[in-house]
Amino acid sequence: MKATRLSIPEVVLIEPKVFGDARGFFFESFNQKAFNEATGTNHQFVQDNHSRSSRGVLRGLHYQIQQPQGKLVRVARGAVFDVAVDIRRSSPTFGQWVGVELSEDNQHQLWVPPGFAHGFVVLSESADFLYKTTDYYAPQHEHSIAWNDPSIGISWPALAQGQQPLLSAKDSAAPLLASLGADALFA
Structure with a gap:
């Protein structure tokens, strides 16, 4: 596995070693020891999630x-x-x-540690998105930040100038980062 710290060094791009031939491919998608060494953490995962979304769907920016x-x-x-x-x-x-493209072709993974809001937009016709979490989903503690917050300035590559993504009602109503009180952010 190759691990690259991004411009925010706690966020780590993980590139597993993929073994492929005419039959297909094989790679180890998760190894706790290798993950801990690559990220310098000792997190344990408690939940696996799988979502499917169509082109232009934007999920996020979410955090608990x-x-x-x-x-x-x-x-x-x-x-x-x-x-x-x-x-x-x-x-x-x-x-x-920070942002990266994750795909079935590159097999890359991204470690998003606690203390970060997370989101993605679908670039392909549809996408199956898999993720492991270090704590359980708690909807009563979930928060969102507006995907298009100008103070953050994310360049979403799938969206043409002025094009709107497909959003959930919750994500459509998400507040700007500047409007969040101290109790809605990490210390």
């Missing part, structure tokens, strides 16, 4: 203040542009984002 979740994300079918936003008030990279 209580029961914060670290997420190890990947795409089994299709392609997405995946984003992590630092929402730790005391961080030198507060309000900054």
Whole structure:
């Protein structure tokens, strides 16, 4: 496995070693020891999730203040542009984002640690998105930030100038980062 720290160093791009031939391919999609070494963490995962979305669907930017979740994300079918936003008030990279393309072709994974909001937009006709979490989903503690918050300035590659993504009602009503109180952000 190759691990690359991105411009926000706590977010790590993981490239598994893929063995392929005329029959197809094989790769180890998760190994706890290798993950801990690559990320310098000791997180344990408690939940696996799988979502399917069509082209132009944007999910996020989501996070939980209580029961914060670290997420190890990947795409089994299709392609997405995946984003992590630092929402730790005391961080030198507060309000900054990193994004990478994850696809069935590149088999890359992204480690999004607790303290970050997470979202993705689907680039392909559809995408199957898989992710492991370090804590359980707790809808009563879930928060969102507007996908198009100008203070964050995410460049979503699948969206043409002025094009709107397909959003859930919750994501359509998500507030701007600047309007969130201290109790809705990480210290």
